[in-house]
Amino acid sequence: MSATVSLLHTGYLGGAVASTVGFIRDGSRLIVTDPGMVRDRALILDPLLALGVRPQDVTDVVFSHHHPDHTLNAALFPAARFHDHWAIYHGDVWEDRDAEGFELSPSVRLIRTPGHSPEDITTLADTADGLVAFTHLWTTATSAGDAYATDLDALHAGRERVLALAALVVPGHGPAFTPTAATPR
Structure with a gap:
């Protein structure tokens, strides 16, 4: 339970789209999640630099x-x-491995959570405040479904799995939220 987490950018949907970009520090591991579309790259890089981390x-x-x-x-x-x-890519090396249970560090691991797409994964970070899940099982805290899901049954099963573990959920396109009984399953 040594990881610390930060949000570099809170995503959104609507007339424009941006992903929620996360940052996890666990010992020497400096991990960025979903560095996708944002209005300006400085919205990712400036918060990272404020944490003392260069790209x-x-x-x-x-x-x-x-x-x-x-x-x-x-x-x-x-x-x-x-x-x-299904893999790790570094330079010109492609290393096959299944994401399910893969540990990036002692406090950070991956699990398979298909639904939005068949290949979705969730990053789990054990912190002093509980387990944090960086996931696209929810686009926002209130998203009951997913208009673009390839498998709604798998999506709902993944939500149940994550909710059984997580103290905090970081969705694909919105601010982090603490799950409650009202959280869409």
């Missing part, structure tokens, strides 16, 4: 899924290992 210091980037609104700014982190549902 070249980021060790890992995790994509919840491969839609451009969650991946577009990956190249901002030239030294990072990139993680998705």
Whole structure:
């Protein structure tokens, strides 16, 4: 339970779209989640620099899924290992591995949570305040469904799985929220 988390950018939907971009620090691991579409790259880089982290210091980037609104700014982190549902990419090396249960660090792991897309994953960070889930199972705290989901049954099953674990949820396009009985399942 040594990880700390920050939101670099809170995403939104509507006339424009931006992903929620997260940051996790666990020892020497400096992890960015979903560095996708934002109005200006400074909206990712400035908060990162305020945390004392330069883009070249980021060790890992995790994509919840491969839609451009969650991946577009990956190249901002030239030294990072990139993680998705089935591999790690670093430089010109493609290392196959399943995301389910993969540990990026002692307090950060990945789980498969399909639904929005068949390849969705969730990043789980154990912090002093409880488990934080960076996920696209919800677009926002109040999203009951997902108009773009490829499998609503899997999405709802993934939500139940995450809600059984998480003290805080960071959705794909909105501010972090604390799950309650009213959280859409």
